[in-house]
Amino acid sequence: MDMRFMLNLIANGSVNVPSLLLEHYPEIGLNEQECMMLIQVHSFLSKGDDFPTFDNLADRMTLDETACADLLRRLIQRGYLSIVQKSDNDFYSESYSLQPLWEKLLRTSYGKTVETTSKNNEN
Amino acid sequence: MDMRFMLNLIANGSVNVPSLLLEHYPEIGLNEQECMMLIQVHSFLSKGDDFPTFDNLADRMTLDETACADLLRRLIQRGYLSIVQKSDNDFYSESYSLQPLWEKLLRTSYGKTVETTSKNNEN
Amino acid sequence: MDMRFMLNLIANGSVNVPSLLLEHYPEIGLNEQECMMLIQVHSFLSKGDDFPTFDNLADRMTLDETACADLLRRLIQRGYLSIVQKSDNDFYSESYSLQPLWEKLLRTSYGKTVETTSKNNEN
Amino acid sequence: MDMRFMLNLIANGSVNVPSLLLEHYPEIGLNEQECMMLIQVHSFLSKGDDFPTFDNLADRMTLDETACADLLRRLIQRGYLSIVQKSDNDFYSESYSLQPLWEKLLRTSYGKTVETTSKNNEN
Numbered sequence: 001m002d003m004r005f006m007l008n009l010i011a012n013g014s015v016n017v018p019s020l021l022l023e024h025y026p027e028i029g030l031n032e033q034e035c036m037m038l039i040q041v042h043s044f045l046s047k048g049d050d051f052p053t054f055d056n057l058a059d060r061m062t063l064d065e066t067a068c069a070d071l072l073r074r075l076i077q078r079g080y081l082s083i084v085q086k087s088d089n090d091f092y093s094e095s096y097s098l099q100p101l102w103e104k105l106l107r108t109s110y111g112k113t114v115e116t117t118s119k120n121n122e123n
Numbered sequence: 124m125d126m127r128f129m130l131n132l133i134a135n136g137s138v139n140v141p142s143l144l145l146e147h148y149p150e151i152g153l154n155e156q157e158c159m160m161l162i163q164v165h166s167f168l169s170k171g172d173d174f175p176t177f178d179n180l181a182d183r184m185t186l187d188e189t190a191c192a193d194l195l196r197r198l199i200q201r202g203y204l205s206i207v208q209k210s211d212n213d214f215y216s217e218s219y220s221l222q223p224l225w226e227k228l229l230r231t232s233y234g235k236t237v238e239t240t241s242k243n244n245e246n
Numbered sequence: 247m248d249m250r251f252m253l254n255l256i257a258n259g260s261v262n263v264p265s266l267l268l269e270h271y272p273e274i275g276l277n278e279q280e281c282m283m284l285i286q287v288h289s290f291l292s293k294g295d296d297f298p299t300f301d302n303l304a305d306r307m308t309l310d311e312t313a314c315a316d317l318l319r320r321l322i323q324r325g326y327l328s329i330v331q332k333s334d335n336d337f338y339s340e341s342y343s344l345q346p347l348w349e350k351l352l353r354t355s356y357g358k359t360v361e362t363t364s365k366n367n368e369n
Numbered sequence: 370m371d372m373r374f375m376l377n378l379i380a381n382g383s384v385n386v387p388s389l390l391l392e393h394y395p396e397i398g399l400n401e402q403e404c405m406m407l408i409q410v411h412s413f414l415s416k417g418d419d420f421p422t423f424d425n426l427a428d429r430m431t432l433d434e435t436a437c438a439d440l441l442r443r444l445i446q447r448g449y450l451s452i453v454q455k456s457d458n459d460f461y462s463e464s465y466s467l468q469p470l471w472e473k474l475l476r477t478s479y480g481k482t483v484e485t486t487s488k489n490n491e492n
Contacts, residue, residue, distance in 0.1 A: 002233070005233055009143075012142050013139075013141070013142060014139040014140055014141045014142055015139070015140050015142055015145060016136075016137040016138070016139060016140075017137055017138050017139075017140050017162075018136070018137045019135050019136060019137055019138055019166070020132075022138060022162065022163065022166050022183060023183050024183075025183075026183070026184060026185045031185045032155050032156040032158075032159040032160075032184065032185060033155040033156065035155075035159060036155040036158060036159060037155075039140075039145065040145065043142070043145050060145060060146050060147075060148075060149070061149060061155065062149045062154045062155060110125070110128055
């Protein structure tokens with residue numbers, strides 16, 4: 001038994017991806033490659049790394065750094081991702097925020113729920 | 124507060140995607156679309172649905188049913204996915220298994236660990 | 247490398263426990279033992295086993311079967327857990343539901359959010 | 370729909386608790402209260418907070434700060450938890466590590482797997 005490898009399997013374990021994203025990304029206008037990029041950003045954020053580099057992202061995708069930068073820029077322009085600027089005691093930093101993505105998903109899936117409820121009530 | 128919608132957010136919550144997959148899928152020869160398909164299959168399996176239909180999968184992807192069927196067939200042929208047949212008291216059923224995928228990922232990432240360890244020992 | 251053991255580590259992996267529960271269980275009147283019992287029930291439900299036996303639960307706790315049955319009964323009486331009866335084509339079954347727990351947690355934490363917001367607005 | 374509350378539900382979501390812990394804590398000598406304390410520490414660690422205060426922990430448990438400090442000390446003495454000291458460019462910090470816990474769990478559950486395999490081979 002390779003203890004070090006298995007400790008890493010447990011500690012590094014898995015990433016919680018919201019079901020809303022997996023179930024509704026095409027409805028909010030994303031394709032698989034765009035969705036994977038957002039999952040990668042989410043994965044860094046959820047482990048406490050707020051601003052992965054293009055290089056960090058390219059390492060885990062089939063895209064090179066330039067293509068990663070382009071894709072991120074387009075996702076920001078189309079309103080799925082934002083960059084938040086924080087300043088904390090003269091220490092200035094930037095971080096990605098997926099709040100725009102979660103808002104889109106909530107609006108879409110909430111709309112659906114309300115619709116379904118109304119239809120059920122009609123019967 | 125819409126209780127029903129929020130209960131669903133909690134109960135349906137999120138899917139655990141193994142970090143090994145997010146970090147190493149390009150190394151084992153997958154692109155983003157193929158990886159998303161395997162994540163979708165994993166998401167059904169982890170909620171107890173062992174054999175989602177092409178239609179179930181197409182509903183959550185940018186691919187139609189035929190394209191889903193094609194992609195699944197290619198993933199099986201290339202050894203990332205298998206179909207397991209069970210018979211239980213005259214009741215015969217099929218289910219997808221991602222064991223081939225996890226094996227590939229373990230071999231790849233374990234190989235890397237061993238290599239890194241040896242290199243460290245040399246110094 | 248013991249492949250079978252590690253495949254199980256990945257496949258059996260981890261259980262998503264809602265942060266609401268970990269952060270607010272004392273406020274809704276639960277102690278650690280009661281909270282662990284509800285986490286165990288949640289863990290069975292989330293893997294598709296809707297009605298674990300007292301024996302299944304006792305196997306994973308410091309309580310014996312009788313103590314598990316008593317604790318579950320008290321949790322039902324106090325409104326944290328319910329038993330739902332389904333009948334599906336002459337096939338009758340029971341399952342545990344944690345909906346009462348999630349509702350309590352949502353009401354408690356939502357109340358807090360609203361309060362905080364009002365306080366902030368006052369300033 | 371209260372967008373802010375629901376964004377928090379998604380972003381703050383859930384904590385991945387390793388199944389090994391939920392299934393085997395009594396075997397490695399923990400009771401429910403001790404296990405909950407370790408889950409709380411794990412929950413802080415997994416969100417990037419390496420060294421929660423006694424106060425942070427007491428806020429989420431039925432124990433007060435003194436009782437939390439006592440319980441943590443006993444868990445360290447009994448080898449379930451450790452404190453790791455890091456120094457990074459004159460910046461010195463401490464963090465909790467659950468590596469001792471995961472090692473105990475791996476040894477216990479691995480032992481069981483090997484035993485089961487041997488028994489199966491005998492038949």
